[in-house]
Amino acid sequence: MAGDPLILHEDPVSGNCYKIRLTAAHAGTALERRGYDIRAGETRTPRFLAEINPNGRIPVLQIGTRFLPESNAACWYLAEQAPEAGLIPTDGFARADALRWMFFEQYQHEPNIATLRFWRLGPGGEAGLDAARRAQLPAKRSGGAAALALMEAQLARQAFLLPQGFSLADIVLYAYTHVAEEAGFALADYPAVRAWLARVAARPGHVPMA
Amino acid sequence: MAGDPLILHEDPVSGNCYKIRLTAAHAGTALERRGYDIRAGETRTPRFLAEINPNGRIPVLQIGTRFLPESNAACWYLAEQAPEAGLIPTDGFARADALRWMFFEQYQHEPNIATLRFWRLGPGGEAGLDAARRAQLPAKRSGGAAALALMEAQLARQAFLLPQGFSLADIVLYAYTHVAEEAGFALADYPAVRAWLARVAARPGHVPMA
Structure with a gap:
């Protein structure tokens, strides 16, 4: 829903996470950020798998109480929500x-x-x-x-x-x-x-x- | 453009090609088919690379004189063109x-x-x-x-x-x-x-x- 708080679950060194932040910047959309260390296994803990992503991967874009894995799907969502930014062609x-x-x-x-x-x-x-x-x-x-x-x-x-x-x-x-x-x-x-x-x-x- | 003839450049044993035919079937869209044998290198000939896909891969969906590689992009195109089939959610x-x-x-x-x-x-x-x-x-x-x-x-x-x-x-x-x-x-x-x-x-x- 419009107005749902957006939280990016990410590892800051990941390009897949960066592309979501870059899309949000072009869309003029504010993102809260939560950091995880992939190499330390922080995306494979039982809590992460149960609450954030059963696939044990980041990035995940949280929209209110819903979770969207896959970086390019998250970019598409943000770009579609900000049509004035013109990031997705209309044709x-x-x-x-x-x-x-x-x-x-x-x-x-x-x-x-x-x-x-x-x-x-x-x-x-x-x-x-x-x-x-x-x-x-x-x-x-x-x-x-x-x-x-x-x-x-x-x-x-x-x-x-x-x-x-x-x-x-x-x-x-x-x-x-x-x-x-x-x-x-x-x-x-x-x-x-x-x-x-x-x-x-x-x-x-x-x-x-x- | 609506009305452009649609040609699927494919190898019939490829699931990536089949998913486009399955999307077209659900969308009620007619596709002409052109077959290539991947194992025989038919998608790596100079003519294929120049005219169909410089990436040397199938499937490619030809829409009039334009070419769309990547199976899931082709499925998305066909599904969007047939909104009455309801294959892509509106939310x-x-x-x-x-x-x-x-x-x-x-x-x-x-x-x-x-x-x-x-x-x-x-x-x-x-x-x-x-x-x-x-x-x-x-x-x-x-x-x-x-x-x-x-x-x-x-x-x-x-x-x-x-x-x-x-x-x-x-x-x-x-x-x-x-x-x-x-x-x-x-x-x-x-x-x-x-x-x-x-x-x-x-x-x-x-x-x-x-």
Whole structure:
């Protein structure tokens, strides 16, 4: 309901959580924040599983007494509640096209780039990974590079991911792309992506991750 | 635009393609179909990459001269164009909740269950997998089981994934869940999921995968 207090259950280092804060900033929506440490298992406690998310993951956007997991679903909710911000196109094809980039983000971009970043920022870094994770490195590196190459081709042709201009698709993909160096990717190899990152960061209402 | 011819570029054995045909059936929308063999590389030819999808993947929904990759974005488009079918809830939270299950499907369900099925149905089956894929089997099995367990908990409490009733979320998750045995999962372990599969298949307008 309009007026329900909004609480973001998050880990501040997570790009999936940051994209919700960035959407809220563009939408002009206030969010209360509750922090959890993923690496310390704080999203797997019996209380978290019972009360916040049985899937044991963050982010979760709490709207009054209701809970919405999945970062891109939370971004969609906030953007739809603030139509004046124009983050979701009104044309049906363009709206589906925004979702196309958001599903691409969760299927091809986040599982490679965000996961590599999470592993590299962890204790011991890449050298400290166990054999199972080390075996996944080549596939994650090539998958992440393919995701960045697809964005590069699109952004070499137009200023933002949708031809209509800045949208929720840009917000969602900005989150982990702007820290892709921390995942081991050289953004110098993707000049159109770098120029787009600067355009997104220069938008009125932008807030940084930290 | 309304009236644009709709062409589904697909591989008939893909659940991601089937979910678009199932959405179209419920929406009462006619689709022309063009078949490609993924294993034969037919979605990686220079012509496919240039004309259909630079990402080299199917399904792609062609709407007139425009192309929409990502299965769940295509389902969303078709469902929105047929509001009388009621596949997308009108309430804002419920709409985001449908997207929550659709993002869960692409992030936690499809990469485990669909990928295991694809590997097992391939030449040589599971025994013929290379070392890199074999190393991923335990994580994909436990990830797929966790996805089915999350659905089981939800469907033990209510008839469909959303409390409002049958929606696009059910269509999208039906596609690979109903063939999860082909991925090596025993659906007998998930009785609420099995009962839900039967309810979805009994809906007016349902069409089978084959």
